[in-house]
Amino acid sequence: MIEVTAMTKRYGAKTAVDDVSFTVQPGKVTGFLGPNGAGKSTTMRVIMGLDAPTSGRALIHGRPYADLPAPLTTVGALLDAKGVHKGRTALNHLRALAATHGIPRSRVDEVIGLTGLEPVADKRVGGFSLGMGQRLGIAAALLGDPEILILDEPVNGLDPEGVVWVRNLARSFAREGRTVFLSSHLMSEVAQTADHVVVIGRGRIIADAPLDDILSGATRRGVRVRSPRMGELADVLAHRGWEVAPLPDGAAQVMGATSEEVGEAAARDGFVLYELTPQGSTLEEAYMELTHEATEYRTALQGERLPAGQGEAGALPSHAADHRRPGSQPAGAQEGDAR
Numbered sequence: 449m450i451e452v453t454a455m456t457k458r459y460g461a462k463t464a465v466d467d468v469s470f471t472v473q474p475g476k477v478t479g480f481l482g483p484n485g486a487g488k489s490t491t492m493r494v495i496m497g498l499d500a501p502t503s504g505r506a507l508i509h510g511r512p513y514a515d516l517p518a519p520l521t522t523v524g525a526l527l528d529a530k531g532v533h534k535g536r537t538a539l540n541h542l543r544a545l546a547a548t549h550g551i552p553r554s555r556v557d558e559v560i561g562l563t564g565l566e567p568v569a570d571k572r573v574g575g576f577s578l579g580m581g582q583r584l585g586i587a588a589a590l591l592g593d594p595e596i597l598i599l600d601e602p603v604n605g606l607d608p609e610g611v612v613w614v615r616n617l618a619r620s621f622a623r624e625g626r627t628v629f630l631s632s633h634l635m636s637e638v639a640q641t642a643d644h645v646v647v648i649g650r651g652r653i654i655a656d657a658p659l660d661d662i663l664s665g666a667t668r669r670g671v672r673v674r675s676p677r678m679g680e681l682a683d684v685l686a687h688r689g690w691e692v693a694p695l696p697d698g699a700a701q702v703m704g705a706t707s708e709e710v711g712e713a714a715a716r717d718g719f720v721l722y723e724l725t726p727q728g729s730t731l732e733e734a735y736m737e738l739t740h741e742a743t744e745y746r747t748a749l750q751g752e753r754l755p756a757g758q759g760e761a762g763a764l765p766s767h768a769a770d771h772r773r774p775g776s777q778p779a780g781a782q783e784g785d786a787r
């Protein structure tokens with residue numbers, strides 16, 4: 449289990465994470481969702497002992513990362529796939545990590561197989577694509593066969609097959625009773641992978657709930673209704689105090705009522721209905737609703753400029769393609785050292 453309690457992290461005048469508390473439970477995939485710059489990576493770095501919190505604490509199995517007796521078998525993390533020695537081959541990188549942590553070489557071969565790295569195992573990491581780098585980072589995270597897996601934007605740069613692979617990996621880990629905590633700014637990705645979602649915006653927790661609750665709690669739902677006497681029906685429904693908005697195809701969206709209420713109101717006045725469909729909200733809608741304030745703030749920051757990646761399905765506006773400061777990673781703290 450991971451416990452973050454009243455954790456604040458400031459970089460000079462900038463508050464990256466502001467009094468954040470949440471727990472990540474075993475046996476589940478917990479998605480850590482938020483717009484770019486919301487504080488996800490910072491929180492994960494504090495959990496992994498790579499950054500000291502300004503106040504509050506982050507504990508793994510009740511201890512700070514630095515006090516874990518067997519860190520690599522307790523927690524594996526993919527934090528920054530770029531933090532690997534470029535001149536080494538993937539195989540040597542993993543062997544070096546294994547050697548420093550007393551992990552047998554046979555496990556290196558296993559994780560290479562697990563992550564599909566066989567074809568590039570003897571290639572230098574410097575020439576790796578983003579996707580291969582991600583796979584190598586995940587391979588390093590898996591080396592100690594850890595009980596807890598922390599993955600920061602794991603599908604970043606992966607091809608569709610890789611995305612499905614990460615999803616299956618996370619789900620099978622959770623099924624085995626292990627703890628999976630993965631961040632994403634893509635709500636569509638989290639919707640397909642997570643059981644529980646912690647949403648962060650502007651360094652603060654906006655929501656912490658099972659995925660289903662977040663979906664059903666969204667207020668932007670309604671009922672789609674279509675009738676040959678649509679205009680008259682719209683008047684009847686509006687008269688009952690529900691908001692009725694015409695849709696381009698001649699149907700209408702009724703807000704504030706259930707489909708049962710709309711159906712009964714229509715039947716009472718003898719309206720024929722061609723369609724009566726409750727509109728479930730997508731995670732995207734729920735997310736946009738939750739992060740509305742944070743998004744406005746980001747939009748104000750970015751002005752008119754739309755950074756690369758904005759067109760990505762389900763991505764929120766981001767104020768910067770990569771805000772990490774060069775050198776913000778502590779010397780020698782590549783993801784392998786983090787475990």
Ligand SMILES: Nc1ncnc2c1ncn2[C@@H]1O[C@H](COP(=O)(O)OP(=O)(O)OP(=O)(O)O)[C@@H](O)[C@H]1O
Nearest residue numbers: 459462464483484485486487488489490771773776
């Ligand atoms: N080393 C640092 N020095 C100064 N500010 C920092 C540093 N690291 C992060 N920040 C700032 O803290 C805020 C949170 O950043 P963080 O990387 O945790 O966000 P994130 O949610 O992981 O975003 P992304 O999805 O873009 O990685 C941002 O405003 C960022 O600019």
